[in-house]
Amino acid sequence: MELTERKKKILRAVVESYIRTAEPVGSKAILELAGLNVSSATIRNELADLTEQGYLEQPHTSAGRIPSPKGYRLYVNELMQEQRLSLEETRQINEALHLKMQELDKVIDQAGRMVSQLTNYPAFVLAGNARRATIRRFELILVDGSSFIAVVLTDSNVVRNKLIRLPVDLSEPQLQLLTTLLNTSFVGKTLEELTPELMRVAEHAAGSSYGLISLVVSFAMEVLESLGHSAVATAGTSHILDHPEYRDVGKAQKLMSYLSEEQALAQSLPLPALGDENTKILIGPENVAEELKDTSVVLASYDIGDGMKGVIGVVGPTRMDYAKVAAKLSYVADGLSKLFGQAELPPGKPEKEE
Amino acid sequence: MELTERKKKILRAVVESYIRTAEPVGSKAILELAGLNVSSATIRNELADLTEQGYLEQPHTSAGRIPSPKGYRLYVNELMQEQRLSLEETRQINEALHLKMQELDKVIDQAGRMVSQLTNYPAFVLAGNARRATIRRFELILVDGSSFIAVVLTDSNVVRNKLIRLPVDLSEPQLQLLTTLLNTSFVGKTLEELTPELMRVAEHAAGSSYGLISLVVSFAMEVLESLGHSAVATAGTSHILDHPEYRDVGKAQKLMSYLSEEQALAQSLPLPALGDENTKILIGPENVAEELKDTSVVLASYDIGDGMKGVIGVVGPTRMDYAKVAAKLSYVADGLSKLFGQAELPPGKPEKEE
DNA sequence: CTTTAGCACTCGGATAGCAAGAGTGCTAAA
DNA sequence: TTTAGCACTCTTGCTATCCGAGTGCTAAAG
Numbered sequence: 001m002e003l004t005e006r007k008k009k010i011l012r013a014v015v016e017s018y019i020r021t022a023e024p025v026g027s028k029a030i031l032e033l034a035g036l037n038v039s040s041a042t043i044r045n046e047l048a049d050l051t052e053q054g055y056l057e058q059p060h061t062s063a064g065r066i067p068s069p070k071g072y073r074l075y076v077n078e079l080m081q082e083q084r085l086s087l088e089e090t091r092q093i094n095e096a097l098h099l100k101m102q103e104l105d106k107v108i109d110q111a112g113r114m115v116s117q118l119t120n121y122p123a124f125v126l127a128g129n130a131r132r133a134t135i136r137r138f139e140l141i142l143v144d145g146s147s148f149i150a151v152v153l154t155d156s157n158v159v160r161n162k163l164i165r166l167p168v169d170l171s172e173p174q175l176q177l178l179t180t181l182l183n184t185s186f187v188g189k190t191l192e193e194l195t196p197e198l199m200r201v202a203e204h205a206a207g208s209s210y211g212l213i214s215l216v217v218s219f220a221m222e223v224l225e226s227l228g229h230s231a232v233a234t235a236g237t238s239h240i241l242d243h244p245e246y247r248d249v250g251k252a253q254k255l256m257s258y259l260s261e262e263q264a265l266a267q268s269l270p271l272p273a274l275g276d277e278n279t280k281i282l283i284g285p286e287n288v289a290e291e292l293k294d295t296s297v298v299l300a301s302y303d304i305g306d307g308m309k310g311v312i313g314v315v316g317p318t319r320m321d322y323a324k325v326a327a328k329l330s331y332v333a334d335g336l337s338k339l340f341g342q343a344e345l346p347p348g349k350p351e352k353e354e
Numbered sequence: 355m356e357l358t359e360r361k362k363k364i365l366r367a368v369v370e371s372y373i374r375t376a377e378p379v380g381s382k383a384i385l386e387l388a389g390l391n392v393s394s395a396t397i398r399n400e401l402a403d404l405t406e407q408g409y410l411e412q413p414h415t416s417a418g419r420i421p422s423p424k425g426y427r428l429y430v431n432e433l434m435q436e437q438r439l440s441l442e443e444t445r446q447i448n449e450a451l452h453l454k455m456q457e458l459d460k461v462i463d464q465a466g467r468m469v470s471q472l473t474n475y476p477a478f479v480l481a482g483n484a485r486r487a488t489i490r491r492f493e494l495i496l497v498d499g500s501s502f503i504a505v506v507l508t509d510s511n512v513v514r515n516k517l518i519r520l521p522v523d524l525s526e527p528q529l530q531l532l533t534t535l536l537n538t539s540f541v542g543k544t545l546e547e548l549t550p551e552l553m554r555v556a557e558h559a560a561g562s563s564y565g566l567i568s569l570v571v572s573f574a575m576e577v578l579e580s581l582g583h584s585a586v587a588t589a590g591t592s593h594i595l596d597h598p599e600y601r602d603v604g605k606a607q608k609l610m611s612y613l614s615e616e617q618a619l620a621q622s623l624p625l626p627a628l629g630d631e632n633t634k635i636l637i638g639p640e641n642v643a644e645e646l647k648d649t650s651v652v653l654a655s656y657d658i659g660d661g662m663k664g665v666i667g668v669v670g671p672t673r674m675d676y677a678k679v680a681a682k683l684s685y686v687a688d689g690l691s692k693l694f695g696q697a698e699l700p701p702g703k704p705e706k707e708e
Numbered sequence: 709c710t711t712t713a714g715c716a717c718t719c720g721g722a723t724a725g726c727a728a729g730a731g732t733g734c735t736a737a738a
Numbered sequence: 739t740t741t742a743g744c745a746c747t748c749t750t751g752c753t754a755t756c757c758g759a760g761t762g763c764t765a766a767a768g
């Protein structure tokens with residue numbers, strides 16, 4: 001079932017030409033592209049074989065060939081040349097990583113934009129569920145007499161805050177007290193460990209206060225919970241319209257609105273399937289989601305610390321420049337891993353000044 | 355130059371029909387819609403007048419009429435009935451406001467999504483430049499020996515954070531010291547007041563530390579600076595494709611990519627022009643941005659506290675359901691104002707009505 | 709002076725037919 | 739196995755034609 005060398009050459013020519021032009025490729029065009037010393041008739045015979053075997057398709061009898069998903073698959077697995085990024089490109093990515101990724105909880109947003117801009121495809125980023133997340137620190141900051149801001153820092157260095165208003169006034173010392181209480185009783189606990197029992201005890205220790213402890217702790221629980229669900233961000237959906245396969249508005253719209261249902265998207269990705277490889281390409285019908293059956297998805301995973309993984313990906317027509325996209329994606333993913341890694345492991349590079 | 359009552363009725367019928375159907379309206383159709391007891395010929399005469407005067411346009415000789423921007427303008431100013439939201443709608447909005455608007459710095463994002471979903475148009479939100487923003491509070495939280503997270507809270511209750519890494523180890527007490535130093539020296543200062551002079555003094559007072567003060571303070575300055583530029587968020591751009599005027603992909607793409615240049619968008623909006631009214635409608639060529647010349651924009655302003663204003667808006671074809679959109683937008687804007695208001699004033703100054 | 713009926717006219721959109729061009733598949737020979 | 743040649747298929751673009759919607763105008767009626 002192995003293809004001859006020549007067939008592979010031809011398949012490759014078809015794929016690469018089609019990726020560039022989005023036009024079916026005919027036998028004559030292949031002649032030049034593949035640099036084979038045979039006639040177009042020979043190529044036609046080969047094409048017929050490849051079509052027979054399911055690697056190519058014909059939009060209609062008298063058109064050239066386009067790759068089938070199976071054809072792309074073979075191409076990606078065996079024929080594709082790894083793409084090296086230019087120095088300029090890596091420089092650009094590095095710069096963006098350093099410039100934009102200051103606040104860890106905005107990372108997925110920014111990373112999405114960046115990738116989308118880099119690849120000209122819509123991108124999405126998800127930060128995997130951190131099942132065992134805990135709070136590392138509480139801070140309460142008085143705003144005025146009757147309200148304060150609760151800030152929690154999780155062990156994955158995500159900072160979240162909420163404005164909490166009270167029916168009564170509150171003093172700075174009271175808040176201090178609460179803060180230390182919170183920091184002694186609730187830090188390092190996972191969601192499950194934050195039992196009502198524990199809260200009752202603390203509430204009691206705090207004395208007076210109006211269920212303040214539970215207000216703050218339930219906020220903390222919300223945060224932990226939200227980290228449990230994977231966070232999703234999509235960006236650059238408008239790039240869909242750049243590609244001729246979506247000149248039909250109906251199609252474009254379907255895909256776009258699917259992408260904006262971020263939860264559905266997250267669900268449909270076979271994250272476990274990523275396994276140990278750090279990039280994965282899903283071609284057309286290989287996608288589980290019905291809406292993605294005639295698009296391709298390129299995924300790259302990044303380490304989020306604690307053995308947790310996040311995923312970054314782009315969506316595009318099956319006629320996608322897999323090599324380039326995979327290269328970029330994987331470079332960004334590495335960058336993200338380092339970014340998160342830095343936070344965890346001690347010695348790194350010195351921070352640049354401003 | 356006043357139009358007769360009948361002309362107004364006809365204009366109104368044209369606008370409203372066209373808003374619904376996106377099809378040019380003919381004289382016969384108007385008969386039924388406007389409920390006038392005249393013949394179609396009479397209507398045609400009136401239509402000719404209205405076209406003459408620039409309120410209507412004809413796509414081509416043998417088509418019906420569509421409203422011109424001038425026609426829409428008249429409609430919006432005089433003919434449009436204010437739309438009341440249904441109880442269900444207000445309930446829905448209120449719920450979303452309470453549910454989603456916990457973190458103040460995520461508000462503009464969430465508000466955008468919400469409005470876009472509510473109106474089926476792409477939406478954007480900008481939080482006006484807070485020129486005089488100050489820091490209200492610093493917190494430094496140790497992550498591990500050589501890194502910590504700086505959290506700053508601004509006077510507009512925005513919380514921002516950054517992970518800062520050091521070439522040396524740091525102890526909890528040291529951080530404590532720094533924190534109080536920061537909170538005594540730099541709180542309540544505007545961007546301009548955070549002079550190098552001030553930093554030098556504080557740095558000196560802090561003794562040892564590796565320019566730590568300036569690291570944190572320059573982060574704070576970045577934050578203040580970023581609040582100075584207006585923050586922009588766009589959402590729901592895919593809704594553009596819902597409307598038949600964008601069945602042409604080229605057009606849709608242009609608009610989309612314009613919307614994603616958030617800075618340009620923010621620049622182009624005539625915010626001052628909003629003046630005291632709290633909603634404003636810009637029809638077609640009334641927009642300054644070239645890219646919006648054949649779209650309409652509905653804006654509503656909300657109070658962000660401190661006399662500062664933010665703006666929330668949607669973009670759509672000139673054939674937009676102005677009444678409904680304006681109603682929803684203004685309701686959301688009010689909600690936002692209250693949200694911010696809550697944070698700021700205990701019931702000091704009453705809400706402005708109208 | 710306004711309204712109306714009647715009618716010719718215009719233009720866009722749909723449909724069909726036709727010619728050109730691209731690319732194939734097949735056959736028969738090298 | 740490869741190649742040349744050729745008939746065949748199917749798309750694309752163009753043109754012609756028809757149909758209908760809706761107008762604008764005129765002349766008569768209120």
